[in-house]
Amino acid sequence: xxxxxxxxxxxxxxxxxxxxxxxxxxxxxxxxxxxxxxxxxxxxxxxxxxxxxxxxxxxxxxxxxxxxxxxxxxxxxxxxxxxxxxxxxxxxxxxxxxxxxxxxxxxxxxxxxxxxxxxxxxxxxxxxxxxxxxxxxxxxxxxxxxxxxxxxxxxxxxxxxxxxxxxxxxxxxxxxxxxxxxxxxxxxxxxxxxxxxxxxxxx
Amino acid sequence: xxxxxxxxxxxxxxxxxxxxxxxxxxxxxxxxxxxxxxxxxxxxxxxxxxxxxxxxxxxxxxxxxxxxxxxxxxxxxxxxxxxxxxxxxxxxxxxxxxxxxxxxxxxxxxxxxxxxxxxxxxxxxxxxxxxxxxxxxxxxxxxxxxxxxxxxxxxxxxxxxxxxxxxxxxxxxxxxxxxxxxxxxxxxxxxxxxxxxxxxxxxxxxxxxxxxxxxxxxxxxxxxxxxxxxxxxxxxxxxxxxxxxxxxxxxxxxxxxxxxxxxxxxxxxxxxxxxxxxxxxxxxxxxxxxxxxxxxxxxxxxxxxxxxxxxxxxxxxxxxxxxxxxxxxxxxxxxxxxxxxxxxxxxxxxxxxxxxxxxxxxxxxxxxxxxxxxxxxxxxxxxxxxxxxxxxxxxxxxxxxxxxxxxxxxxxxxxxxxxxxxxxxxxxxxxxxxxxxxxxxxxxxxxxxxxxxxxxxxxxxxxxxxxxxxxxxxxxxxxxxxxxxxxxxxxxxxxxxxxxxxxxxxxxxxxxxxxxxxxxxxxxxxxxxxxxx
Numbered sequence: 001x002x003x004x005x006x007x008x009x010x011x012x013x014x015x016x017x018x019x020x021x022x023x024x025x026x027x028x029x030x031x032x033x034x035x036x037x038x039x040x041x042x043x044x045x046x047x048x049x050x051x052x053x054x055x056x057x058x059x060x061x062x063x064x065x066x067x068x069x070x071x072x073x074x075x076x077x078x079x080x081x082x083x084x085x086x087x088x089x090x091x092x093x094x095x096x097x098x099x100x101x102x103x104x105x106x107x108x109x110x111x112x113x114x115x116x117x118x119x120x121x122x123x124x125x126x127x128x129x130x131x132x133x134x135x136x137x138x139x140x141x142x143x144x145x146x147x148x149x150x151x152x153x154x155x156x157x158x159x160x161x162x163x164x165x166x167x168x169x170x171x172x173x174x175x176x177x178x179x180x181x182x183x184x185x186x187x188x189x190x191x192x193x194x195x196x197x198x199x200x201x202x203x
Numbered sequence: 204x205x206x207x208x209x210x211x212x213x214x215x216x217x218x219x220x221x222x223x224x225x226x227x228x229x230x231x232x233x234x235x236x237x238x239x240x241x242x243x244x245x246x247x248x249x250x251x252x253x254x255x256x257x258x259x260x261x262x263x264x265x266x267x268x269x270x271x272x273x274x275x276x277x278x279x280x281x282x283x284x285x286x287x288x289x290x291x292x293x294x295x296x297x298x299x300x301x302x303x304x305x306x307x308x309x310x311x312x313x314x315x316x317x318x319x320x321x322x323x324x325x326x327x328x329x330x331x332x333x334x335x336x337x338x339x340x341x342x343x344x345x346x347x348x349x350x351x352x353x354x355x356x357x358x359x360x361x362x363x364x365x366x367x368x369x370x371x372x373x374x375x376x377x378x379x380x381x382x383x384x385x386x387x388x389x390x391x392x393x394x395x396x397x398x399x400x401x402x403x404x405x406x407x408x409x410x411x412x413x414x415x416x417x418x419x420x421x422x423x424x425x426x427x428x429x430x431x432x433x434x435x436x437x438x439x440x441x442x443x444x445x446x447x448x449x450x451x452x453x454x455x456x457x458x459x460x461x462x463x464x465x466x467x468x469x470x471x472x473x474x475x476x477x478x479x480x481x482x483x484x485x486x487x488x489x490x491x492x493x494x495x496x497x498x499x500x501x502x503x504x505x506x507x508x509x510x511x512x513x514x515x516x517x518x519x520x521x522x523x524x525x526x527x528x529x530x531x532x533x534x535x536x537x538x539x540x541x542x543x544x545x546x547x548x549x550x551x552x553x554x555x556x557x558x559x560x561x562x563x564x565x566x567x568x569x570x571x572x573x574x575x576x577x578x579x580x581x582x583x584x585x586x587x588x589x590x591x592x593x594x595x596x597x598x599x600x601x602x603x604x605x606x607x608x609x610x611x612x613x614x615x616x617x618x619x620x621x622x623x624x625x626x627x628x629x630x631x632x633x634x635x636x637x638x639x640x641x642x643x644x645x646x647x648x649x650x651x652x653x654x655x656x657x658x659x660x661x662x663x664x665x666x667x668x669x670x671x672x673x674x675x676x677x678x679x680x681x682x683x684x685x686x687x688x689x690x691x692x693x694x695x696x697x698x699x700x701x702x703x704x705x706x707x708x709x710x711x712x713x714x715x716x717x718x719x720x721x722x723x724x725x726x727x728x729x730x731x732x733x734x735x736x
Contacts, residue, residue, distance in 0.1 A: 013530045013534070015568070016533050019534045020537055021535035022537070022538060023541045026541055027544075080377065085525075107535075108536065110536075158288050
């Protein structure tokens with residue numbers, strides 16, 4: 001059974017929404033029902049915790065495609081599973097092109113739905129982990145002095161101590177001292193760890 | 204297109220001996236009756252219809268007719284004209300006439316791509332240009348031949364050429380198009396209105412009367428009056444009308460000059476005016492025909508468009524229905540699966556009864572959708588009117604004909620004779636029949652042999668007519684037959700499975716029935732409709 005991950009169920013049809021929430025709850029997910037795209041968008045706070053979105057394509061007001069666009073605009077990177085009517089392949093293709101992670105035809109087949117959710121959950125977890133690493137790295141980098149940050153940038157770019165010393169107008173010995181200090185502050189012991197950390201910090 | 208003033212002529216496919224003898228006799232007779240105001244020893248007349256007959260024969264039956272042209276011309280020289288010239292000259296002259304017209308016909312049929320039906324302005328233009336040039340050439344050569352033989356004097360040379368040319372030219376312009384149009388292979392669309400035709404004939408005679416009887420000494424000046432009835436006839440009857448009217452004017456003109464008396468050479472002056480009249484008739488008539496053909500094409504397009512719009516409306520309805528049915532069906536599936544899981548876990552929180560109630564509610568909702576459709580069809584302005592079963596069948600089949608032809612399916616409609624009219628709304632019934640025929644066509648397209656779909660109407664009982672749509676396809680599987688008329692039951696890859704349920708609803712709204720008739724092979728769908736009181 002997957003972790004108790006939030007699933008936002010956005011569908012204007014009461015019965016479809018209610019039945020999906022029941023099935024998801026029975027499979028260990030935490031369903032969050034929304035009767036419209038607008039209601040769903042309004043409910044998302046400033047700092048949303050990770051979740052999956054089950055989104056109906058055909059809704060009055062803001063439809064599935066509109067909600068998808070609004071999420072991207074707010075930089076909310078939740079995996080979106082589009083619910084489409086039978087045979088609406090063109091809309092489904094468009095949804096995938098604009099970044100939906102999957103689409104499911106109604107009437108919903110349970111096996112297909114669960115597989116899509118698992119895949120989405122894995123994606124959400126990976127995104128979560130990456131976000132966590134990024135926050136942590138940024139927190140550590142904040143401790144460095146401007147000079148230390150200069151040295152850090154050059155070292156992870158693959159420059160030798162002598163080159164760094166020449167570029168900054170200091171002795172190679174001093175560079176060694178800076179390097180030891182910043183590795184201490186960043187809590188890494190080896191050069192490869194330092195490089196991995198620099199990769200995590202990249203947006 | 205337009206009805207003909209003269210009864211339509213039917214010709215043999217291949218000319219037999221009697222036909223050719225008839226042509227020769229007619230040729231000689233025409234030459235004899237048109238022997239008016241002859242010029243010089245050659246007897247050149249300013250009105251010479253026989254070449255018109257000859258050119259028609261060549262255009263209709265090909266160049267194989269050329270020898271008979273020679274025979275006819277030769278007989279005329281001997282019997283009617285009695286030209287004082289040596290035999291070799293007469294033979295050469297007849298050969299020149301036959302060869303000359305054969306050459307024009309060959310050019311028209313070949314290079315100039317003249318279709319011989321006078322349906323386009325191009326046909327008329329090409330024909331007129333070719334005939335004007337050819338008759339001038341033949342006139343020059345013919346007169347030169349006899350001048351060389353010393354039969355005609357040099358001072359009458361120019362006048363002879365002019366008279367010969369105008370005589371043959373006008374003979375062709377008046378006679379050939381008339382015969383070609385009257386024997387057109389294609390059928391005419393509009394009926395013949397005898398009353399109006401009579402009135403138009405009277406108007407031509409009245410105009411002739413005005414010109415020749417009341418306008419003594421003014422005939423040439425008053426000639427323009429004849430253009431008025433011609434214009435009227437062109438507007439109403441197109442080329443078929445103007446060619447007939449032109450002949451009438453020509454005959455009237457000749458008769459008036461013959462019996463009313465005329466100065467020598469005056470006939471030639473009239474014939475120039477007559478030429479203008481005949482050409483105006485040709486061009487005006489074909490322009491009207493072309494416009495009418497274009498209008499008819501546009502009307503056909505419109506009818507086609509109406510049909511496809513109707514089909515689109517039906518498919519739009521089906522699509523909306525599919526969506527509306529999809530929601531409760533989707534919910535039912537999900538609730539039921541949840542109920543199953545709850546059942547497996549022993550329903551710890553007592554959620555099962557509520558879930559099952561929701562399933563029932565959704566099933567009812569799906570039923571409501573179907574009931575709404577039924578009401579829509581029932582209240583959807585069903586306008587009952589008496590309909591001819593034969594027309595109903597033909598219209599529905601016509602809409603499916605393109606599809607049948609595309610898949611090489613033989614589609615036949617048979618309505619029993621003396622069937623009474625049925626009471627129904629044409630458009631939904633046509634939709635039902637079209638749907639059944641389309642299904643039948645789909646059923647047979649997959650197979651090599653037996654691509655046959657039969658639509659028939661017979662008397663079912665005292666109060667109903669039965670319409671059947673049969674195919675020789677693989678038939679309906681027994682397990683499929685049971686649910687055939689239920690929504691979403693389909694064996695088609697792209698079908699919604701709504702055609703038959705909707706069709707049955709429509710037929711039942713008319714007080715009829717729609718069912719699958721058990722057959723040895725293929726499938727046979729039958730429906731009944733009440734006989735109109």
